[in-house]
Amino acid sequence: MxxxxxxxxxxxxxxxxxxxxxxxxxxxxxxxxxxxxxxxxxxxxxxxxxxxxxxxxxxxxLDALEHSTTQGSADTTRKFLFKLHDGRYVESVLIPANPALYGEKSDRRTLCVSSQVGCAYGCKFCASGLAGFSRNLEPSEIAGQVLMAERLSGERVDNLVFMGMGEPFANFDRLMAAIEIITAPWGLHLGARHLTISTSGLVPQIQKLAEHPQQIRLAISLHGATDEVRDKIMPVNRKWNTEKLFEALNYWNSRKKQHLTLEYILIEDINDDLEQARILASHAQKLKAKVNLIPYNTVDGLDWVRPSEDQCRAFRDVLKNAGVSATLRLEKGHDIDAACGQLRLKQETEEGIIEAPVKG
Incomplete structure (x- = not known):
């Protein structure tokens, strides 16, 4: 090829x-x-x-990607499905102005970018890993998602979040090669401060990025304030538990000026009780971190349920009352399978590339 x-x-x-x-x-x-x-x-x-x-x-x-499908929603969120040279698929989501996303102004367009085909980390609530891990994306396939999204939409992408399919830090070297292309004056020339990498908690790479000269932002897919809860839904916690994770985040804070973001998907009867909110507030205070709360986005093949809107707001209010900067993202694109990996999962299942996931 x-x-x-x-x-x-x-x-x-x-x-x-x-x-x-x-x-x-x-x-x-x-x-x-x-x-x-x-x-x-x-x-x-x-x-x-x-x-x-x-x-x-x-x-x-010229390109490493071929456009396959675009899904649009009533709120103008668009999901792009791209076909790769080996017949596999990867997806990106273009999110319109959203003041709740990282506290940014509302005149921005954010692209959620994938870094792998599938995922090996097996977070229990996520569609990306339902069919396991296939391979890492190459720099051309990562940077190419941004280029293709701008071509297809006719719009300038203002922000990138590497929190689509895959664990970005498990593909660290290729990701950073793509970021060089994305941020270079001869490339897409997008400032590093407009890039956020999300990780489920790979401690060595958190430390490595902390030492990188570019001012790239970091978000942590926390989703549980204690080891007991996190162990149930995030296998990565067994290798790098919350103590090791927070040590790495303290190191990040010693090297970087940007505030951390703690991502927290709210799942009914799993991590949405108010005691978790109080513990999460304590962690956020110590780390001087922002918290982004996301009601669970239903995934075919999984039995998890999103909490009621009242419960989500009560969880948020515990954080706010503790002085923590917290946003409740009533996410866009719920009507276009916007949870990471869903559109790709449907396409590859229909083509017989992977087997349909079984509940339970």
Whole structure:
């Protein structure tokens, strides 16, 4: 399979052009066509010599993704399903202005980006891992989701959250290679402060990102304030329990200025009692963290239930009364299978790539 041009950084493309005997300015021209003008074919790169376009087409694909499906919802949230070269699928969700998301202003568009096909971490409430882990996404497949979303929507993506399919920190090196492309002036030129990586709690990578020079934001998929609760729904907690996790987050705070975000999906009779809220408030106070509460998004094949809206608001109020910055995200896109991995799961099940998940 040909390599995708969307996976090459400036230096890699410069090396290629040099090997082909091309002048240095060709690097800028090619990158400009891909990331600024967002062309859909190499043939559209009209200021390149025909011979160079032919050679690029012979040796490289332009994109690593093929658009398969777009689902839109009444609130204008859009989910994109992309087909990969090996016949597998990955999805991204474009979320319109939402003042409840990380406290940002309401004139933004956020893209939720996937980092893996499936997931090996097996969080009990999540659709991404129902069929297990298949493979890591390449930098071209990660950065390509952003490029494709901008092409398809005709809109500039203002924020990225790496909390789609997969555990981003389990694909750390490829993720950071994609982030180089996304943030570079020659690439999509999106500021690092507009990027948030969400992890289920991989302690070594939290520490590694804390030492990275870019001011990338960090969100923790906590979903349980105690080991007892977290052990029930997040297998990662058995390796890196809350004590180890919070040690890593304290280290993060010693190196970074951005406030942490604690993500907390509310699941009825699992983690939504008000004692969990009080313990969560204590953790958030010590970490100076924001809390993002998300009522559970129903997933086919799983028996979990979202709490009542009154219970969700009561949980939030415990946090707010303790002085914690907390938002209750009555999420957009519930009518388009917006929980991570659902659209991909349906498509791959229909094609016989994976077996339908069984409840229980």
């Amino acid at each position: 040909q390599a995708a041009l969307t996976g090459l950084n400036h230096d890699q493309l410069a090396t290629l052009m040099d090997e082909w005997g091309q002048p240095k300015f060709r690097v800028t021209q090619v990158l400009d066509w891909i990331w600024k003008k967002k062309v859909t074919s190499i043939e559209e790169m009209t200021n390149l010599p025909a011979a160079l376009r032919d050679k690029l087409a012979e040796t490289h694909r």
